[in-house]
Amino acid sequence: MADHHRHDKVPARLFVFDVGGVFIGLAPERRRAILSSAVSRPSSTNAGEALGALDRAFRLGLIDEKTYVEEASALHGVTPAELRRAETEFLLQGDPAMIALVRRLRGEHRVVAFSNTNALHWQHVTERLLEPDLFHHAHVSHLTGLQKPDLDSYEALAEQEAVDPQHIVFIDDSLDNVKVARSAGWGLCIHHVTPQQTIDAIDAALHR
Numbered sequence: 001m002a003d004h005h006r007h008d009k010v011p012a013r014l015f016v017f018d019v020g021g022v023f024i025g026l027a028p029e030r031r032r033a034i035l036s037s038a039v040s041r042p043s044s045t046n047a048g049e050a051l052g053a054l055d056r057a058f059r060l061g062l063i064d065e066k067t068y069v070e071e072a073s074a075l076h077g078v079t080p081a082e083l084r085r086a087e088t089e090f091l092l093q094g095d096p097a098m099i100a101l102v103r104r105l106r107g108e109h110r111v112v113a114f115s116n117t118n119a120l121h122w123q124h125v126t127e128r129l130l131e132p133d134l135f136h137h138a139h140v141s142h143l144t145g146l147q148k149p150d151l152d153s154y155e156a157l158a159e160q161e162a163v164d165p166q167h168i169v170f171i172d173d174s175l176d177n178v179k180v181a182r183s184a185g186w187g188l189c190i191h192h193v194t195p196q197q198t199i200d201a202i203d204a205a206l207h208r
Helices: 028-035 047-059 065-076 080-089 096-106 119-129 151-161 175-183 195-206
Strands: 014-017 024-026 091-094 110-115 137-140 168-172 188-191
Touching (some): 014 096, 080 091, 091 096, 091 119, 096 110, 096 195, 110 151, 119 137, 137 151, 151 175, 168 175, 168 195, 175 188, 188 195
Parallel strands (some): 014 168, 110 137, 168 188
Antiparallel strands (some): 024 091
């Protein structure tokens, strides 16, 4: 008698990927090198706090790119062009193995991005570093107004995707973000350390 279960398809799952640190390498030292080359710096002792608040507002989509660039370049003491270059130099080329993994998963599963980012970074990522249509959808903080590791960002994603949290596979390089996903009841939460470890963990889950 034929084995009717041998060729059964694995139930479709929702794969939720972080981007920075998973697909895209981050180089804060390159960003700092450009920003530290400023000829003059503001004397205000509150500049650090102001920059932090500005970064958060831009990351959550509360201010537009023009406002961020103008105000951040003034606080850093660099030109707007230097500020833009610093922000893009922060982002490294996409990882070929992780890109290939998503291409493979897309045929049978829904694959989305879940990233704390801003409009300037995300445009550079999608236009220069990753394929613009690599993910079925992108849940990005500057468009949703929500960010990890806040629990409401996870709940909003699951609700928008209309998926049982147990059917979610989540991949992130931040252990804190992974812990919150587990607390939200997401089915499989993978702490990304290396591409091969993540690929092996996903393949193991798909063949259970």
